[in-house]
Amino acid sequence: MIHFIEAVMQYGFLQKALITSVMVGVISGVIGCFIILRGMALMGDAISHAVLPGVAISFMLGINFFIGAVITGILTAVGIGFINQNSRVKNDSAIGIMFTAAFAAGIILITFLKSSTDLYHILFGNVLAVRPSDMWMTLIVGVFVLVSVFIFYKELLVSSFDPIMSQAYGLPTKMIHYFLMILLTLVTVASLQTVGIILVVAMLITPASTAYLLTDRLSVMIGISATCGTISAIIGLYLSFTYNLASGATIVLVATALFFTAFIFSPKQGLLWRSIRTNKQKSAVS
Amino acid sequence: MNNAIVVSNLHVSYYGKEVLQNIGFTISEGKSVGIIGPNGAGKSTLLKALLNLIPKDKGEITILGSELKEVRKRIAYVPQRSTIDWDFPITVKDTVLIGTYPTIGLLRRPGRLEKELALKCLEKVDMTEFQNRQIGELSGGQQQRVFLARALAQQADLFLLDEPFVGIDATSEEMIVKILKELRDVGKTIIVVHHDLNKAEKYFDELLLLNKELIAKGSVKEVFTPKTIASAYGGQLSFLDEVMAK
Ligand SMILES: Nc1ncnc2c1ncn2[C@@H]1O[C@H](COP(=O)(O)OP(=O)(O)O)[C@@H](O)[C@H]1O
């Protein structure tokens, strides 16, 4: 651990990696709470895959890859909504159809790019190769996401909890949905370098689900989720650096370990205390 | 007396399947009205159409003398209990506080005044001691009372409740009925969807009997005739027997 801290002090690439992955841990933890509470875990997976063609096109045109990614991410979200509302195809099927199509198109586009290492890095992340421009972009996106959630917290809360009531009193729930999709796309793209497309969904749903097991208040849940995301990023990066493991996969596995810890030991929802309480009650009445 | 709701010639369908046909009625302010009819009669759909939560094919709706969008914030709507996610991480107190959201507007947070109002509404439904519980940890009747408290916190003039008495205990039902009567007595308009005929007489000033079409509307005596009930409930003889017995 000391060695790792020394290395962070010493090497610029490691500092950038640490700052980027902590920011990603925080914002995916925050947005992830709304994603899981709205039952949109699959949507998170879909958007993360759907940014691939956008990233490819951005590379081809030589523009910042956030732009292309947001466009294809949102188009996919709109496409899913459209199929869902205009046919009997169920929501999860609509999501599956659209995101695999976008992902397939992305793979074909990527093969037109010069190097195949790009595809590998986009799919699996490579946080140790984060450039300063990427780090700044992640920080800007992070601040934008956090400020948006802070400003519209009340509206996000009520439209997630009771969409019908929200609509009844005049909230533009559709607009809120698409705004959340934009935030989700931004978070996904920001996470590309840290964990890669394939594993982004883990950063969205695993810390949020951990937090969900630990509290009954949304504001607290968001805090715990962001903390879990941060801890996963730091410990994951440390293990990845020390034992030379794939950074994205390591970060995700740390997040998973935190989830199972909560799953077993959560004071209210955890397996352990639940069975202890149940047994106590059983022996009390027998 | 002013009209709270005027509906004429209303048609609503889901994907071409007509669910409400040529509905027209007027409800005066300060009345409590029960919407009754068998399962699938379109009662929930009627409430949703009033709130423009689903598009209508045809018809005019005037609410509190204006177009809906002018008066949305003066309406409190309590959806059917089955539409709520009871595992949501929210406490009883915060659920009631949501009732103040429509009036505090964008970019503002509920402050001290709103929190006091929420607590007062909780007290009204006798749920103060449960204020810090998660909403899933309540009985059905307690949950319904919390949602009534939220509606109270909206300080609305028109209350729309969808099946508030389903799956709740007698004490909660009595309390809700009492609060609705008090609201009615201070001039609020109350509309309640209620699927069985039991107690309808005691609970409401007027009834709307619905089964895709409006079968009857008026005072309880006018609506409860064997003929109207038979045409609304068709083969469901148990209901018919119930009414005949009265
Ligand atoms: N979202 C929907 N899509 C399609 N059909 C629906 C939908 N909601 C309700 N229906 C149909 O409309 C009819 C009326 O439903 P509803 O208004 O919920 O009845 P009620 O509340 O009186 O039981 C039923 O036949 C129901 O199957």
Ligand SMILES: [Mg+2]
């Ligand atoms: Mg209904």
